[in-house]
Amino acid sequence: MRAQAPERAEALQKGLVDIGQASAASGVSAKMIRHYEEIGLLPVVPRTAANYRLYAPQHVQTLRFIHRARALGFSMDEIRALLGLWQNRRRPSAAVRKIAQAHIEDLQQRIAQMQGMVDTLGHLVHCCHGDERPDCPILVDLAGED
Amino acid sequence: MRAQAPERAEALQKGLVDIGQASAASGVSAKMIRHYEEIGLLPVVPRTAANYRLYAPQHVQTLRFIHRARALGFSMDEIRALLGLWQNRRRPSAAVRKIAQAHIEDLQQRIAQMQGMVDTLGHLVHCCHGDERPDCPILVDLAGED
DNA sequence: GCTTGACCTTGCCATTGTGGGAAGCTTCAG
DNA sequence: CTGAAGCTTCCCACAATGGCAAGGTCAAGC
Numbered sequence: 001m002r003a004q005a006p007e008r009a010e011a012l013q014k015g016l017v018d019i020g021q022a023s024a025a026s027g028v029s030a031k032m033i034r035h036y037e038e039i040g041l042l043p044v045v046p047r048t049a050a051n052y053r054l055y056a057p058q059h060v061q062t063l064r065f066i067h068r069a070r071a072l073g074f075s076m077d078e079i080r081a082l083l084g085l086w087q088n089r090r091r092p093s094a095a096v097r098k099i100a101q102a103h104i105e106d107l108q109q110r111i112a113q114m115q116g117m118v119d120t121l122g123h124l125v126h127c128c129h130g131d132e133r134p135d136c137p138i139l140v141d142l143a144g145e146d
Numbered sequence: 147m148r149a150q151a152p153e154r155a156e157a158l159q160k161g162l163v164d165i166g167q168a169s170a171a172s173g174v175s176a177k178m179i180r181h182y183e184e185i186g187l188l189p190v191v192p193r194t195a196a197n198y199r200l201y202a203p204q205h206v207q208t209l210r211f212i213h214r215a216r217a218l219g220f221s222m223d224e225i226r227a228l229l230g231l232w233q234n235r236r237r238p239s240a241a242v243r244k245i246a247q248a249h250i251e252d253l254q255q256r257i258a259q260m261q262g263m264v265d266t267l268g269h270l271v272h273c274c275h276g277d278e279r280p281d282c283p284i285l286v287d288l289a290g291e292d
Numbered sequence: 293g294c295t296t297g298a299c300c301t302t303g304c305c306a307t308t309g310t311g312g313g314a315a316g317c318t319t320c321a322g
Numbered sequence: 323c324t325g326a327a328g329c330t331t332c333c334c335a336c337a338a339t340g341g342c343a344a345g346g347t348c349a350a351g352c
Binding site for chain 1: 308309310311312317318319
Binding site: 061064065068069071072073082085086088089090091092093094096097098100101103104107108110111114115117118120121122124125128129130131132133134135136138139141142143 | 207210211214215217218219228231232234235236237238239240242243244246247249250253254256257260261263264266267268270271274275276277278279280281282284285287288289
């Protein structure tokens with residue numbers, strides 16, 4: 001990993017970093033940073049004469065925001081909305097809360113669905129003796145009712 | 147929905163059905179039936195002279211198996227393995243159980259991850275007053291630590 | 293016999309979010 | 323100068339599903 005090279009291009013001295021450093025500082029892969037730019041989550045950043053992207057601290061901050069939001073399971077569209085609110089000083093906190101609340105409910109729904117699967121499978125696994133004999137209630141269930 | 151048309155083609159009298167009927171009888175969309183054939187989950191079935199796929203009851207049974215397994219969250223690869231065991235009369239039930247057990251653990255891991263998100267978000271939502279004021283602990287969290 | 297509508301066929305594109313890799317240029321260090 | 327590492331763009335892939343379009347087919351009604 002190359003350490004900070006202040007002579008990188010004339011602009012690096014102004015606190016701007018290249019995509020690799022922005023990636024390391026934010027936890028977002030360079031691949032994803034480019035992708036976020038492409039889909040409009042990130043602004044189009046300036047480039048060096050050699051066409052390298054240059055990121056200001058503010059951009060790195062945005063990347064961290066996205067990274068954290070992804071870790072909480074927000075979708076791209078939700079993150080887009082959250083970023084808009086974050087950057088709007090006159091936002092109503094109710095709008096943020098509404099997005100988060102809806103996301104919680106979405107997560108809970110998915111959890112309930114998966115928990116249902118776990119319950120069903122747990123029962124079947126419990127009933128399956130699991131030895132070298134071929135009869136198996138799991139297969140019976142899969143083949144049978146539907 | 148077309149009712150059973152036994153005179154469909156000369157072969158339909160042998161209990162063979164077209165893809166629409168196989169779909170209705172199994173709960174798997176025609177689109178997905180073709181896809182499963184393409185990826186090798188289903189055998190390549192015979193066709194009529196007009197190139198229509200013909201499904202025997204055995205194939206419909208397999209489709210129901212897949213449908214049920216999908217409903218329990220098994221991946222295509224897991225279903226492929228389960229189908230192989232199902233069709234093998236000398237299978238050890240332990241092999242089936244192992245797949246199901248691994249799938250349960252996978253589900254539980256994902257549930258735990260999502261539950262962690264719910265917990266974090268629940269706390270943040272609880273702390274957000276959710277009115278017209280702009281200050282919001284949810285955004286502070288997203289922007290801040292990472 | 294011909295039309296009509298419902299069905300079948302293939303093929304291509306979109307999704308969500310991420311990774312891999314190729315081909316080519318840039319930068320830096322030795 | 324050369325090599326390694328990093329940047330650029332572009333294309334492909336995943337898993338599983340849906341949608342649409344263009345064309346063939348079949349059964350039923352007139």
